[in-house]
Amino acid sequence: MIRHLLIGIIALTTVFAAKAQPAFKGGQNALDNFLLSKIVYPEYSRQNCISGTVTVAFKLDKTGKVMEARVQNGPGIDLDDEALRVIRLTSGQWIIPADYSSTTYLFQPIRFDPDPTRCNSSTANDVQAAIANYRSRQELENAVTNYYINKYQGKADPSKESLIIALKKQLGFDDELVGDLLNQANEKLKQGDKEGACTDWNFIRNIGSDRADSFIEKYCSKKP
Numbered sequence: 001m002i003r004h005l006l007i008g009i010i011a012l013t014t015v016f017a018a019k020a021q022p023a024f025k026g027g028q029n030a031l032d033n034f035l036l037s038k039i040v041y042p043e044y045s046r047q048n049c050i051s052g053t054v055t056v057a058f059k060l061d062k063t064g065k066v067m068e069a070r071v072q073n074g075p076g077i078d079l080d081d082e083a084l085r086v087i088r089l090t091s092g093q094w095i096i097p098a099d100y101s102s103t104t105y106l107f108q109p110i111r112f113d114p115d116p117t118r119c120n121s122s123t124a125n126d127v128q129a130a131i132a133n134y135r136s137r138q139e140l141e142n143a144v145t146n147y148y149i150n151k152y153q154g155k156a157d158p159s160k161e162s163l164i165i166a167l168k169k170q171l172g173f174d175d176e177l178v179g180d181l182l183n184q185a186n187e188k189l190k191q192g193d194k195e196g197a198c199t200d201w202n203f204i205r206n207i208g209s210d211r212a213d214s215f216i217e218k219y220c221s222k223k224p
Helices: 028-038 043-047 078-088 124-136 138-152 158-171 175-190 194-205 213-219
Strands: 052-060 066-073 106-112
Touching: 043 078, 043 124, 043 175, 052 078, 066 078, 078 106, 124 138, 138 158, 138 194, 175 194, 194 213
Parallel strands: none
Antiparallel strands: 052 066, 052 106
């Protein structure tokens, strides 16, 4: 699943003007290229041509491991999750000065721009409507995933499954989406991000599909 991306990576800044700052191995260009190579455009935002900038705040320990990563500013949708994921993948890639304080937050803004060949007709109003829809549909999505989690545990009410199936259709939780999510998870697995892949596979399972079960069994510690 190849994504055509134009990711604007803005130079790293810090809260405080410390005497010495962490440096990504290879420099800023190496950081830019690393992030660009790791980003997998999230499925909802890809389908709806959503662009945006997500600023991630994070700390580094003395070994260069990313700690306490959080979204400082973002649209509040799946782009936020992907920005956090790729920042965490930089763990161990930092040169840490001896006098650096691990209590200092670093900030990395990441710009997402979808495939222009697909999205050149998308307007700002279209994007804002898609973002609003993402937020409003979360309650329905949770109803679906909670139902199947309970079903796997033998706790679901079978009489409600027809309603859940209708919700799945409304949300677009179909075989095509599952196929796209499987490709997305595969990209993350290739990057060595088993945790990110397992998140996608478990989501597939929790919308009532068994197409990710073999991957969960092989790579993930347990089914939810």
